[in-house]
Amino acid sequence: MSGALNDDVLGLIVFKADLQDPASKLTSWNEDDNDPCSWTGVTCSPRTNRVTELNLDGFSLSGKIGRGLLQLQSLQKLSLSKNNFSGSLNPNLSRLESLWTVDLSENNLSDSIPDDFFRQCRSLRTISLANNAFSGEIPPGVGSCSTLAELNISSNRLSGRLPSGLWSLYGLRSLDLSGNSLSGDIPMGISRLYNLRAIDLGGNRLSGGLPDDIGGCSLLKSLDLSENLLAGKLPETLQKLSMCSYLSLGSNSFSGEVPTWIGEMKSLETLNLSSNGFSGQVPDSIGNLQVVKRLDFSRNNFTGSLPESIGICKSLLEVDFSQNSLTGDLPTWIFELGLQSISISGNKMSGSIQIPITTDQALRILDLSSNGFSGGIPVDMGNIHGLQFLNLSWNSLSGSIPASVGELKSLQVLDLNGNRLNGSIPPEIGEAVSLNELNLHKNSLTGGIPTQIGNCSSLTSLILSQNNLTGPIPSTLANLTNLQTIDLSRNKLTGTLPKQLSNLLHLLSFNISHNLFSGDLPAGNFFDTIPPSSISDNPGLCGSLVNRSCPAVLPKPIVLNPNSSSPNPSSNSAFSPGKLRHKKIILSISTLIAIGAAALIMLGVFTITVLNLRVRAAATSQSAAALVLSDGYYSHSPGTEADSGKLVMFSGNDPDFSAGAHAILNKDCELGRGGFGTVYKTILRGGRPVAIKKLTVSSLVKSQEDFEREVKKLGKVRHPNLVTLEGYYWTPSLQLLIYEFVSGGNLYRHLHESSASNSLSWRERFDIILGIARSLAHLHRLNIIHYNLKSSNILIDGSRDAKVGDYGLANLLPMLDRYVLSSKVQSALGYMAPEFACRTVKITEKCDVYGFGVLVLEIITGRRPVEYMEDDVVVLCDVVRGALEEGRVEECVDGRLGGKFPVEEAVPVVKLGLICTSQVPSNRPDMAEVANILQLIRCPLNGPEEELS
Structure with a gap:
């Protein structure tokens, strides 16, 4: 094996030694191999068999990025993103002469970024350290890495000012420093980055104005400075960014009017000026943006009407002018451009809502809420078949809800609350089968709740409060198993509540207050814990929650004819006045005899019950008394166990409880009450406190054998974060569990x-x-x-x-x-x-x-x-x-x-x-x-x- 190949194998094995590999992704890495070229995540040069790429993205690795990688002298690309690597960044990585790309994003790397990492870089062109925990300032030596084309250090904890050395990276094409805590002004000199295509400084604390030379970046296609503290007016040089397609200045403090030259940025596809202090009118020159797709001017101080010139923007898909002070009627282009999303809520617009018959079906979101629109809801609204969100709330709309809403099969949210709508809720509403939320609150609707609403199986929120609805709650409402919120308050609804409503397992809120309902509430699930305020002001409701007993349902009396031997009730003699009077007397005597007999029986049952309770109470008190005698607790003895109870301490020590002032069932020593019982504090003779739980589920507790088996199992459980069970006491009518005492509440x-x-x-x-x-x-x-x-x-x-x-x-x-x-x-x-x-x-x-x-x-x-x-x-x-x-x-x-x-x-x-x-x-x-x-x-x-x- 050659030395060169040995260096790569050795380097990767040393690198692996510092890692934890819970998913066993690196099992193929074997130090006995001649080269690592067949290893998972490793790519080699076919000519030299040297490692040129190491890609371990998303391998769930953790640990430190060790020195072993420095052996990979031919490495060109290092990608370790989406892991759990920790520790600091090794500055010597950048000294690898062949290294072009370093991607360490989405890890847990921390500390400051070493200045040497940039000062000694040889050939690096792409660096991504995004989504880590790096802190401190951006190193001043960042400008020394002159080969850089892409730098991404977004979503870290960097602070301080932008170093002027950034503008010395003349080959830089993409810069992303978003999602940090950078502050201070954006320094002049950015125009030197003549190759820059994209810059994102959003989500920081940058202040001051935009630098005047920003327009010098003539190749810039994307500029995002949103969510900062930038202020002032927009510099005129911005209009020179003729290739810019994405401009986001939202969530800053820019002010003044939007200049008319904004229309010269003819490559814009997205223009976001939201959440600033812009004022004046929306400029007509917006119509020059022929390729613009998204306009967001929301949350500013714009006045006047929406310009008709926007109707020329044939590529427009989304407009948001909400939360301004716009006036006038809806412009005709609103429903003619084939928009996908329209939001003009929170303005002062008025007039009627007119929808052309030939409406494009692209519209998904329409929000015209909180304006002054009047007239009726257009019947042609049903032609917008793809509509998913319709909010016309808090206007002055009148008339009835058109039956055409049933044609909106994709509609998920229908909010018409706070208008002047009248008439009944159309039964066709049940055909809008995708509805999640229906809000008709605070109108003047009459009639009943249509049973067809039970067809809207996806409904989670139904709000019909503050109307004039009458009639009962339809039982079909219980079919809507996804319902979480029902508000029918302040209507004139009557009848009893369908018992099936208790089957609505996801119900979180059910308000029927201020109606005319009667009868008892459904039992179980949500209705066991319903707040009294949710059912108030319904005079006919009864049950424990309203402190009003429900009338008993009595069987019909059986009328007999005492003078007739025939069972035929149609006999005329049975209904003569004299015989009827005689019958009443006989029935009255019979009734008195029955009542007297029942009273004697009840008295006997009551007497026996009282005697039994006294016997049980005496036995229980004797059992409990054994626990507080001056000689200590009762110890286990086969001969007396049945009478006095059984006490077991798991530690094996004598059960020596103090007989001082702290009797274990003394109410003054009560610590709290829970679902299983009441807890008291008492003291051992040595002065150590313990907590004793008196179980209040005695009638449900298992047999002594089963009880002891389960308790002993719990007594063996030991963990520093668990309250230790130290013992127990058993009688058939009283069970106590003895725990360590925890002092902090x-x-x-x-x-x-x-x-x-x-x-x-x-x-x-x-x-x-x-x-x-x-x-x-x-x-x-x-x-x-x-x-x-x-x-x-x-x-x-x-x-x-x-x-x-x-x-x-x-x-x-x-x-x-x-x-x-x-x-x-x-x-x-x-x-x-x-x-x-x-x-x-x-x-x-x-x-x-x-x-x-x-x-x-x-x-x-x-x-x-x-x-x-x-x-x-x-x-x-x-x-x-x-x-x-x-x-x-x-x-x-x-x-x-x-x-x-x-x-x-x-x-x-x-x-x-x-x-x-x-x-x-x-x-x-x-x-x-x-x-x-x-x-x-x-x-x-x-x-x-x-x-x-």
């Missing part, structure tokens, strides 16, 4: 009842999350499912570490499907996995994973899993998921932290929590995987993850 109090000054820090919250994950992983390895995970069952010790309690108690019950799935055990509805509601699905460890995910979000945000508002129910998972989709995850973190948390940890932890709360159990990770992921998130710089204890 439960997690619920720390999250929801503590002041900002005493709030958990970010590090403490992360440690608690990791501790819970490790404890659940340990339980699952022992085939123990917790079943009842919630913040009140997580205790915090003196070191503010988590200790999970109440694990495995559901196994003490013989009928898991009847009791564990009830709201008594799963008292915090927000933690329940969706499959709990389905009796045909097997409950697995993935239910614990779901509850853990909710706990993660609760710990990070400081908010409860479900919050009941006056007119709404807020589900934490949905709020956080929505914030993630909108890029606002940081806003969800508990405000009591005062912004003192690492974003690079918070965001991945939130994402992990949401993954754990996936609706599909198979999409949730195992708890062992979760614990490993958390360790990687917290310690990206360490080597192998520490082993789970």
